[in-house]
Structures are given as C-alpha cells and as structure tokens.
Amino acid sequence: MENAVGEVQNVLLLGGRSEIGLAIVRKLLSPSARVVTLACRRPDEAAELTQSLSRTGLSVEAVSFDAADTAGHKGFLADVVARHGDIDVAILAFGILGDQQNFDEDPQSAVSAVHTNYTASVSAALCLASQFRQQGHGKLIVLSSVAGERVRKANFVYGSSKAGLDAFCQGLADSLEGSGASVLIVRPGFVHSAMTAGMKPAPFSTTPEVVANLTVKALNAGQRMVWTPGILRWLFMVLRHLPGPLWRRLPLG
Amino acid sequence: MKSDYSQSRLTGWGLTSPSYARTAKVSHSEVGEHVKDSSGRGIVMRGLGRSYGDAAQNAGGTVLTLADSVAQAVLDTEQGTLTVGAGVSLHDLLQIIVPRGFFIPVSPGTRFVTVGGAIASDIHGKNHHLEGSFGNHVRRLSLLLADGTVKELGPDQDAPLFWATVGGMGLTGIILDATFSLIRIESSRCIVNTVRCKNIDELFEEMSHGDDEHRYSVAWVDLLATGAKLGRSVLWRGDHARLSDLSTKDAIDPLHYAPKQIATVPALVPSFGLVNSWSSAIFNELWLRKEPRRKVGTIKNIPAYFHPLDAIGSWNRLYGRGGFLQYQFVVPFGQEKTLRRIIEMVAVSKTASPLVVLKRFGQSNPGPMSFPIPGWTLTVDMSCVASGVSELLHSLDSMVVEAGGRHYLAKDAHTTPSVIRRGYPRLDEWKAIQRAVDPSGVWQSDLARRLELI
Ligand SMILES: NC(=O)c1ccc[n+]([C@@H]2O[C@H](COP(=O)([O-])OP(=O)(O)OC[C@H]3O[C@@H](n4cnc5c(N)ncnc54)[C@H](OP(=O)(O)O)[C@@H]3O)[C@@H](O)[C@H]2O)c1
Numbered sequence: 001m002e003n004a005v006g007e008v009q010n011v012l013l014l015g016g017r018s019e020i021g022l023a024i025v026r027k028l029l030s031p032s033a034r035v036v037t038l039a040c041r042r043p044d045e046a047a048e049l050t051q052s053l054s055r056t057g058l059s060v061e062a063v064s065f066d067a068a069d070t071a072g073h074k075g076f077l078a079d080v081v082a083r084h085g086d087i088d089v090a091i092l093a094f095g096i097l098g099d100q101q102n103f104d105e106d107p108q109s110a111v112s113a114v115h116t117n118y119t120a121s122v123s124a125a126l127c128l129a130s131q132f133r134q135q136g137h138g139k140l141i142v143l144s145s146v147a148g149e150r151v152r153k154a155n156f157v158y159g160s161s162k163a164g165l166d167a168f169c170q171g172l173a174d175s176l177e178g179s180g181a182s183v184l185i186v187r188p189g190f191v192h193s194a195m196t197a198g199m200k201p202a203p204f205s206t207t208p209e210v211v212a213n214l215t216v217k218a219l220n221a222g223q224r225m226v227w228t229p230g231i232l233r234w235l236f237m238v239l240r241h242l243p244g245p246l247w248r249r250l251p252l253g
Numbered sequence: 254m255k256s257d258y259s260q261s262r263l264t265g266w267g268l269t270s271p272s273y274a275r276t277a278k279v280s281h282s283e284v285g286e287h288v289k290d291s292s293g294r295g296i297v298m299r300g301l302g303r304s305y306g307d308a309a310q311n312a313g314g315t316v317l318t319l320a321d322s323v324a325q326a327v328l329d330t331e332q333g334t335l336t337v338g339a340g341v342s343l344h345d346l347l348q349i350i351v352p353r354g355f356f357i358p359v360s361p362g363t364r365f366v367t368v369g370g371a372i373a374s375d376i377h378g379k380n381h382h383l384e385g386s387f388g389n390h391v392r393r394l395s396l397l398l399a400d401g402t403v404k405e406l407g408p409d410q411d412a413p414l415f416w417a418t419v420g421g422m423g424l425t426g427i428i429l430d431a432t433f434s435l436i437r438i439e440s441s442r443c444i445v446n447t448v449r450c451k452n453i454d455e456l457f458e459e460m461s462h463g464d465d466e467h468r469y470s471v472a473w474v475d476l477l478a479t480g481a482k483l484g485r486s487v488l489w490r491g492d493h494a495r496l497s498d499l500s501t502k503d504a505i506d507p508l509h510y511a512p513k514q515i516a517t518v519p520a521l522v523p524s525f526g527l528v529n530s531w532s533s534a535i536f537n538e539l540w541l542r543k544e545p546r547r548k549v550g551t552i553k554n555i556p557a558y559f560h561p562l563d564a565i566g567s568w569n570r571l572y573g574r575g576g577f578l579q580y581q582f583v584v585p586f587g588q589e590k591t592l593r594r595i596i597e598m599v600a601v602s603k604t605a606s607p608l609v610v611l612k613r614f615g616q617s618n619p620g621p622m623s624f625p626i627p628g629w630t631l632t633v634d635m636s637c638v639a640s641g642v643s644e645l646l647h648s649l650d651s652m653v654v655e656a657g658g659r660h661y662l663a664k665d666a667h668t669t670p671s672v673i674r675r676g677y678p679r680l681d682e683w684k685a686i687q688r689a690v691d692p693s694g695v696w697q698s699d700l701a702r703r704l705e706l707i
Pocket of ligand 1: 014015016017018019020021039040041042065066067068069092093094095096097116143144145146187188189190191192193194195196
C-alpha cells in the first residue's frame, strides 16, 4: 500500500533490465519499499542487478518473464501477487527498437517487434488493470515514446507500435476512472540507454535518470501523461502539424 | 436482507492515500448477511472517518458503517453506565448524557467519533494520566465474529479477545454495541488553570509535578520558539466545575449543553493550505496576552474546553489538496532528551504546523495493541507536500522506537511494518488471537496491509 506521502511498498518492473525502467524503480525506493520484482528474460543473469538494488527491509527478486509469451501473462501476474500481495506500481518497460532497414528486408522480424511493443503490452496492461481493479488501487506506468506522436520514416515500425500502445493506454486510463487504478503514460524522446547505444542522439536527448525524475514527479502529482524532457511536448505540438514535405526533410535521425 | 453497495473513494481525515471500496450503511440485522457476502478482499468498519490515515479504508473490499441511533441508548443512572450501538457518535451521546449529569469517560480532541471507533482505536484524552484510555471504562461489548456468531466480551469474559479488540483496529470482528461507565458531573462547565512555560524544562517540571492534581491536562507547544526558548508552551489543566464554582447566572442551568459550529471550511482552499498562519495566530494570541504566568479558575464550557476544533467544520481542508498527516508517538518517561531532540528537529524542519500538543500518559491497560504506555505523547500536524517530510518522519520513527516508544495506529499514515513491530512487542501475541478468531481473513484494511498487521 502507498503511504500518505506517496511512498510505495511493492513495485513490479516488466522488462526487468530496462535502463529507464530501473531508473524509475530506483527513484521509487524509500524506507517504505518492501518488494521489487524484476520480470525479465534470463533472470539468472540478473544477480548483480538485484544486488545493486538491495537494502535492508527490501526484497529484490528477478523472475523469468518473456513478454512475447502473452498466454503466460495472467499466470505470471497471479504468481507475483500470490507471493507478495498487492502491487502498488507496475512499470511496463519492455520494448524493441529494432532497425528499420532490417524490418524492410525481413517483415517477419517487424511482426515480432510489433508483437512485443504493442500486442504484448496490451496483454500485460489488461492483466494488470484487472488486478488493480480487484485491489481497488494501483498505478501503471507505461513507456510510450515521442516516436509514436508523429511517426517518421527512420523508425516507422517502432513508431507505429508506440502510437498504438499510446492510444490504447489513453483508452485504458479512461476505463479505469473510478476504480482506484490509474495509468501514467510516459513519452520520452531520445534516451541514452542500451536501446540507443551507438546511435546518433536526436535533439533534446536525455538520460534514464531524468526520465525517472520527471516520471515519479508526475506519478505523485496524479498526472496521466508526462513528456521527458518537458520541452518535447511543445516541440511536438509544432512538429505534429508540419506539412509533409517539410516533415520528411527534417534531420531527425 | 442486505443493503446495496456503492463504489466509493475513501481517505482518512488527512485526505491522503485514497483507495476504492464498496461501501454500505447497514443495520444490526443486516450486518451478518454482509459478512457472509464478503469477497476475498474482506471487510472493515468505518465510523465517522476521523482516523487520520488508512485505518478505515479497504481497497477493493468492503467498508461498512453501522446505522445506529442514539435513541436506543440505555442510560443506567444508578450504575452510571451507558449501553449503546457502536455506530453512535460521542457528539450524539453528549447531547443526551450531559443534561442528565454525566460525561463520557474519555474525550478525544473531537466528539465526531463513534463508540465502535473509540474502542477499536482505544482512544485517549486529556485525563489519561489518571484514568487511562477508553478501553479501561468498557464493561462489556458484543462482537460479531468472522464466522457470523456474536460473542459477549468484557474484562472478565473472554478477556484475551476483549483486550485484543480494544485497540485492535477493527481486525478482530465488528463491535455491535458496548456498555461503558460514565463520569458524574455537577455542571457542564470546566474550571481551567493555565500556566505559561518559558521552555521545555519548565514544562517537563510543571507537568511532572502538578498534573496529578487535575483530571485533565494538556500542553500546547510553540514550534516557532527555538534555542533557549525551545518548548515555550501553554499548559492547560482542568476539572469538571462543581455547582459551587459557577456564577449565579451559570448556576440557573448548570447542565446546559449546546455545542455550535461557527464555520465550515469550504472545499476550495488554496492548494498550499492555510493552516500555518492560522495556528500561529492562535498561539500568539494565547502567548502574547499580557496575563500573569499562572491563571486559575477560568470557566469554560465542554465544547470550548474539549473540542475547540469541532467548532470549525471540515477543518482538515485547511491543509489544501495535498492533505496532511498527524504524527503521534509516545516515548517512556526518562526519554525527555529524545523528546526534546525530536521537537527541535521538527521545529528546524519547518514542515509542521507551529502548534504541537504534549501530554503525559499514565498506566497502560492490558490491550496488546493499545497505544498508551507511561510516558510523553507528542502530536504534530504536518502537510504531506512539504519537502523533506518523509525523510524527517523516517528518522523520527527510528528515534522513537529506539527510545522504547511507539506510534498511534489510529493516526498513522506513514510508518513501516518494522517500526510497528518494534514499537509493539506484543504484536505476535495479538496476531495469534486475531488469527484464531479470523482464520480465513475476513477482516482487512489498508492499514493492516500496509503495516502487515494480519
Ligand atoms: N531509449 C530510448 O531512447 C527510448 C525512447 C522512448 C521510449 N523508450 C521505451 O522505453 C522502454 C525502455 O527502454 P530502455 O531505453 O530502457 O531500453 P532497454 O534498456 O533496451 O530496455 C528494453 C528492455 O526490454 C526488454 N525486452 C525486450 N523484449 C522482451 C521480451 N520479449 N520479454 C521481456 N523483456 C523484453 C529487454 O530485455 P533483454 O535484456 O532480455 O533484451 C530490455 O531489457 C521501451 O519500451 C522503449 O521503447 C526508449
């Protein structure tokens, strides 16, 4: 349960090794935190990670989770709840950026990226929403992206999957009104993480820590949407309405 | 028969940590049906919602309120006892007992609490140093158990379950009705002595020596005074006035009782709240009055002496949208140094309302989860949005339990399971009794989940 100043006890990170996700988890840790569950592929390789998060009074566990296996989501979540009780905050952070050129050449790989980014997210979010409804409380943080705000040629498979996810989450948030559960949609720009390693940073690039700070602030303020960094909100207000010929020529990477 | 549920967003009096539950107001004849119907998320009772934190919330579960009427109360004037439904408020009771020459055995800072809540929280008042908490005065109660049966309990009838229910935060069953003893009064006035203390040492000294001569005693400490003036305070001590204490005018109707609400705080308070300027003003008014250091024999009526804040409806809104919490703990006698240090830390942090309340507790009762232990209890109001509040409270928590103290569950909205475990060394004994009467977990609350009480 959350206390009066918004400190939470039980956090679940889906995509347990995501750098942005982990930065948010770190920001959520307080002396009130009791359980952190890192849901990831190959949990046996996460020992160092769980070690780095651990502190007295807190149990950190890495558990096996493959987002692509949507049939397993319900059972997976039931298991986490049976072990540790109510989930206060769940972070949906798994995702695949992929390479547009690869997608062009191998449509099947595009399908599997979209499956993870969109289909698997829909499945996991619906499972969490049902759990939160039953609990009468719970906050879901979803990592969307500015790439979905206006999809560009350089990563339109990824961008479209985030556009779908973002739209889905807006509807989900509305449907949860009055249930005690809520959804916070996070729209980061270019973030320096494993996902973007070696890529040329886009303008207003930022770090997982900055994203985490802004996200947790928005969470405590009860916001439904946060852009990280905030300036992107204003930038995209303009970009969204740029005429096509101009948009296509922008050097956005 | 069963009443319909509605889906409600609930918070405590501090307006923090909202959660959703299905709620219903039920009569004694319906309540059993609701218990049978409870889902896996269980049930908790809610009186008037004056617990500051999440004690009367049950996210995803059921929250019931007893629809009781004071008209059914039975006053035994010979024994000086009252038998009443647990859903009746002290506010309603006072209107019928004061004019008949009786007063409630323990009066908290507000009369808007129910009898059930008073027992479940084992509330205390300004007379704790002599007369203990509410549970000390309960002669019997009936408790609806998780299996649907009703059990009669008292200090000499299944005492372990009785004392687990006193201060048990509603987690042993539903208190349906209770009989408790009253105080006989000759008048509805109180005779109050005021002492102004320059600093904390003077206050400790004054309270340690003079308190026992008065039924009621409480001090207001000014947090704006620091350094040598730390602990600058006003100590109020009082007794029920006898007929002979009253002026001839008051003596015409000595048991007159008519509490009034003079204002209600509107819903639209600025988000940063208004409370600091407000409580500083009260204190300054008291302090700066050019009166002698000691003043004796002021006559006050019951509402003005016991429930001054009740004159202002919804005063919790004064803190603004972010809500507030009331931090209350007790440290044993001999831990004055810790207490002084805590007052200092709170004062320096500037996170609290400048007015804090200090009171001396007397003996504990046998309840394993009853809050009062012999020592000093301090109560501090804090805005939840002030920066650094949380870190400060976690440090204070450690200091309190290291000093052998504990926190008041009816007010808690912030602490952790380990702090409660350390503060209440008899928690496991209580849990064993609780589990024996509720093996399937019918009684649940947000507080119980947060603090791992069950
Ligand atoms: N970095 C950015 O610039 C940026 C910008 C906007 C939005 N985002 C979004 O933010 C989220 C987190 O990204 P990040 O920057 O933290 O990248 P990251 O460190 O690469 O994290 C992504 C994580 O997703 C996990 N994952 C992928 N497929 C999975 C599957 N089938 N099952 C379980 N886990 C799977 C990966 O796990 P493995 O370790 O097993 O591969 C990886 O740990 C993503 O949704 C991303 O789209 C990122």
